[in-house]
Amino acid sequence: MNERTRIFLDGIFRQNAVYRQILGICSTLAVTNLLTNTLVMSVGLTFVTAMSSFTVSLLRKITPPRIRMMVQVMIIATYVIVVDLILKAYLPDISERLGPYVGLIITNCIIMGRAEAFAAKYPPWPSFLDGLAMGLGYTLVLMSIALVREILGFGTLFGFLILPEQWTRWTIMAMAPGAFFMLGIVIWIMNIIDPPEKIESS
């Protein structure tokens, strides 16, 4: 497996931001009750993570080290505002449903974490791939959680009714506690399928 493929697959699975690093939990709990909202949020986050990692990496050699974190925040904020403006102009309904969570992508630990841990040290293309993979890993987990929550909580799939009207909705699945349960289950399952590497104690 070459280096780029490894970076890409690690970002999605072995170093998954949500179930392995427990990052981005706020939005994981907040937006995953409907698949459409989750998909848009995930695409937005993937775009911001990939592009900000790319830009931070591109500027890494000329960025004064003492102000590098301010620079990273500014780059991330710019991309988030771009996503927010595009959503408001072209997907106004979804923009309204996501409310403040698009703006809060700025504070998502995944983006800043990757900018500081990876993009500030590696060339632009691997950094872009790393950001993209982290975003896709986040998307994978959020969509899995949203799939179960929307079906059980609303009886719908992407807004289309798939369960009979008589179906008793699991209200808890539409609320934040449902996301907590689902996230716990996802972490549990993924730890069985792909156990995290044991840290050797000295």
Next chain:
Amino acid sequence: MVKIIRSVVFMLVLSAICTAVPAWLKESTEERVRGHELLKTRRNVLTAMKILPDGATPDMINDIFRKSVIVQERNGRTFWATTPSANTELIAFAIGGPGFWGPIEGVVAVNPETYGIVGVIFTKHSETPGLGGRIDESWFKDQFTDLLLDPMTEEPMVRLMAPGNRSRPTDVDAITGATETSKKIQHLFDNDVRAALLLLKDEPS
């Protein structure tokens, strides 16, 4: 010293770029965003008035609104009234008040002569999905249709009662399991809807 100047210059250049890009994007999408907001308001007003056909396209919404509705200002509050050429005389106004988790906003349309409700819609809220969030459902909103409101009454204008406990013509069924949201809706009618109706009463068109 050189390092400090370098940092300042770098930050200034980056700030200029990071400000210019969103500013340009905002400028170029502003008209589109304004159009969406206007269309949304028009759709809400026509929906509350129940004069919007199903599946109406944005062009149809704008067309029907221009032909059937005029905007009025009364004591700083906006009202939308049907034009004299329209079949029925209706008046709509935006409503808003606190909900359980956040503000609840909506539009109410009434007959200006009788204060009978023609339609109620809730356009924005943060109520619990599956519980208070059910204020969006047709069965809940349809209960308000044809209720005759009396803004002068000292009693609650509309009461949200536990299902099966309605005793007055202006009682409607509350949402089971969403007591707080039901109270907030009753409050909304008692405060904001009542204020709008009193304005209509004081300043008839």
